[in-house]
Amino acid sequence: MSTTLTPKPQSSLDNPELRQWKAQRRDEAPTATPGLFSPEFWQETGAMTRRLFIQLQRRPSTLVAGVVQPVMWLILFGALFQNVPEGLFGESRNYGQFLGAGIIVFTAFGGALNAGLPVMFDREFGFLNRFLVAPLASRYSIVAASAIFIAAMSMVQTAAIIGLSAVLGAGLPDPAGLALVVLIVLTLVLGVTALSLGLSFALPGHIELIAVIFVTNLPLLFSSTALVPLSFMPPWLQVVASLNPLSYAIEPIRYIYLHPGNWGLGSVVMNAPFGGVTMAVALAVLIGFCGMSLALIQPLLRRRIA
Amino acid sequence: MPPAVLVEGLKKCYGDVAAVRDVSFTIEPGEIFGLLGPNGAGKTTTIRCLCTLSTPDAGKVEISGDSVLDNPPLARQRLGYIAQDVALDKVLTGRELLQLQAALYHMPAKVARDRIAQMIDLLELTDWADKKSGTYSGGLKKRLDLAMGLLHQPDVLVLDEPTVGLDIETRSAVWQFLRQLREAGTTVLLTSHYLEEVDALSDRVAIIDQGKVIAVGTPSELKDRVGGDRITLRIREFTPDAEADQAKTLLQDLSCVEEVIVNEAQGNSLNLVVTAQSDALMTVQQALKEASLPMFGISQSRPSLDDVYLAATGRTLMDAEIAAAGRRDLKAERKQAMKGS
Numbered sequence A: 001m002s003t004t005l006t007p008k009p010q011s012s013l014d015n016p017e018l019r020q021w022k023a024q025r026r027d028e029a030p031t032a033t034p035g036l037f038s039p040e041f042w043q044e045t046g047a048m049t050r051r052l053f054i055q056l057q058r059r060p061s062t063l064v065a066g067v068v069q070p071v072m073w074l075i076l077f078g079a080l081f082q083n084v085p086e087g088l089f090g091e092s093r094n095y096g097q098f099l100g101a102g103i104i105v106f107t108a109f110g111g112a113l114n115a116g117l118p119v120m121f122d123r124e125f126g127f128l129n130r131f132l133v134a135p136l137a138s139r140y141s142i143v144a145a146s147a148i149f150i151a152a153m154s155m156v157q158t159a160a161i162i163g164l165s166a167v168l169g170a171g172l173p174d175p176a177g178l179a180l181v182v183l184i185v186l187t188l189v190l191g192v193t194a195l196s197l198g199l200s201f202a203l204p205g206h207i208e209l210i211a212v213i214f215v216t217n218l219p220l221l222f223s224s225t226a227l228v229p230l231s232f233m234p235p236w237l238q239v240v241a242s243l244n245p246l247s248y249a250i251e252p253i254r255y256i257y258l259h260p261g262n263w264g265l266g267s268v269v270m271n272a273p274f275g276g277v278t279m280a281v282a283l284a285v286l287i288g289f290c291g292m293s294l295a296l297i298q299p300l301l302r303r304r305i306a
Numbered sequence B: 001m002p003p004a005v006l007v008e009g010l011k012k013c014y015g016d017v018a019a020v021r022d023v024s025f026t027i028e029p030g031e032i033f034g035l036l037g038p039n040g041a042g043k044t045t046t047i048r049c050l051c052t053l054s055t056p057d058a059g060k061v062e063i064s065g066d067s068v069l070d071n072p073p074l075a076r077q078r079l080g081y082i083a084q085d086v087a088l089d090k091v092l093t094g095r096e097l098l099q100l101q102a103a104l105y106h107m108p109a110k111v112a113r114d115r116i117a118q119m120i121d122l123l124e125l126t127d128w129a130d131k132k133s134g135t136y137s138g139g140l141k142k143r144l145d146l147a148m149g150l151l152h153q154p155d156v157l158v159l160d161e162p163t164v165g166l167d168i169e170t171r172s173a174v175w176q177f178l179r180q181l182r183e184a185g186t187t188v189l190l191t192s193h194y195l196e197e198v199d200a201l202s203d204r205v206a207i208i209d210q211g212k213v214i215a216v217g218t219p220s221e222l223k224d225r226v227g228g229d230r231i232t233l234r235i236r237e238f239t240p241d242a243e244a245d246q247a248k249t250l251l252q253d254l255s256c257v258e259e260v261i262v263n264e265a266q267g268n269s270l271n272l273v274v275t276a277q278s279d280a281l282m283t284v285q286q287a288l289k290e291a292s293l294p295m296f297g298i299s300q301s302r303p304s305l306d307d308v309y310l311a312a313t314g315r316t317l318m319d320a321e322i323a324a325a326g327r328r329d330l331k332a333e334r335k336q337a338m339k340g341s
Helices: A016-028 A039-058 A061-080 A095-113 A116-125 A128-132 A140-167 A175-202 A206-222 A235-241 A245-258 A279-296 A298-302 B043-050 B072-078 B094-104 B109-122 B138-150 B168-183 B195-201 B219-226 B241-252 B280-290 B305-313 B317-327 B330-339
Strands: A268-272 A275-278 B005-014 B017-027 B032-036 B058-063 B079-082 B156-160 B187-192 B204-209 B212-217 B229-234 B257-263 B269-274 B297-301
Touching: A016 B109, A039 A140, A039 B094, A061 A095, A061 A140, A095 A140, A095 A175, A095 A206, A095 A245, A116 A128, A116 A140, A116 A175, A116 A206, A128 B094, A140 A175, A140 A298, A175 A206, A175 A245, A175 A279, A175 A298, A245 A268, A245 A279, A268 A279, A275 A279, A279 A298, B005 B043, B017 B032, B017 B043, B017 B204, B032 B043, B032 B168, B032 B195, B043 B058, B043 B156, B043 B187, B058 B072, B072 B079, B079 B138, B094 B109, B094 B138, B109 B138, B138 B156, B138 B168, B168 B187, B168 B195, B187 B195, B195 B305, B204 B219, B204 B305, B212 B219, B212 B305, B219 B305, B229 B280, B241 B257, B241 B269, B241 B280, B269 B280, B280 B297, B305 B317
Parallel strands: B017 B212, B032 B187, B032 B204, B079 B156, B156 B187
Antiparallel strands: A268 A275, B005 B017, B005 B058, B204 B212, B229 B269, B229 B297, B257 B269
């Protein structure tokens, strides 16, 4: 950069149209913050989401790794337990069929859990300040943008897992079941993304965030019904697994897989130590978890003056 | 008409460290206001409170008469903030970053498109707008940053150390650009620890030290207020303490000399305040000769902003800078700043 800026006429600094628009806005709503779900909210969310997709487009390695990883899980874990006697994994015909639901949920969960990392890097780098000094309609737009992005990623991953599972002989859920699988994945992704973003606001730096992700990820996998059924576990782990929100996403999907065209909201999807959990209850737990996460992070988003 | 910016009795502590103890100043619409002080004086904290990134512990902060604390969204619409370190997303192009910025300020599509084109033209980014910002030089990044900060045509542009780490050409380009902004009626608040930057740019200055404002006024007012002329004298390149003391005692008795300060940080050079009208330089030289003290160098000047700082704090800005650098825990401060609240 060796050139200096050439002096411009004063008019080149001013934009009458912009000034007029600002004055008009000022007159219409001098103090109001547009708030959640206003057009302004969607405008800023859209722009933040667009940024994430541009990043993905120019650095597609995350997407490639994100698809390759669950595929490897499916193949390797499937092979590991290939010779398990039939019937050991409940009603599943084979372990591959059993495993599909677990991998779908675990993959979506892992993606959402990492959602806070880019936000943390933005924070450390100072880029997040651009959002914080801007008159955002709501800081939930930062959460919404991440959630939309992770949800889209999860959909691609889920499609890949469902496709591969079908090839491996797990069959396909019926269309209504498929729709419910999508809904379950989206709910889980939104809840976990919110928590992860909350952590990225609360923790001091990315080292701490990575540490939290590290100690959360695998233990939650092993203490859920992703890899083995409840009946397979010692009693104490059964209790833990039936309190683990992941189980409430895994079991309904598994049930849908095993009973194509033959499931309902009243179907008992999990036999927890404290009684049978129906599809409806499992969904309610998931939605409750999601709502709680979103509510929980509100003070963190507000911590700098809202 | 209310002042463009009003800060009154501002206080802000991080833990038990008082970053800002008592800062008050007002900025009139259309002026360039400089906040001058050594690193760690509380400049950035003051700006963070103004830009709604930190909540003050006490005090009043207003923009055009409206309280920042009571109505942060309004303040955010009126302010443009340009941080010390240029934070860009290196994967996005300049234009994409400007589009993001426009959406954050909820500009309608057509207004945004025209304004982005205008800013790209104004800051001469045409050749670079569609290249990834990661490929930009330091100067280009700063120009894009300026374009982003000005995109929504803020009433007040706030710049934290606008030229730290920039090459000389970019620095003068930024200066020239800020002057142009003032011509066009934008109020500018800048912080700096560069004396010449504040002196050259600011209509008015607040000198800030250890979290307190110690002087406010136009640069020439402040200099006139401290009065007299300055003589900087070096007996030797590095003067021994004994000789410095001897010279000090000797020179203090001269009628034209008002004050002698021994500057330990600069090899015991002597800073003299002398009456402006006299032939003080000659008298001092004569006195040294009679006492058969040698002379390494001597110079006389009008008071500078540094002398204003020196008169108020007893040390030069450079000394404060060096002292602060030793005292500060930059890592802890960064963490603190990130945490906000």
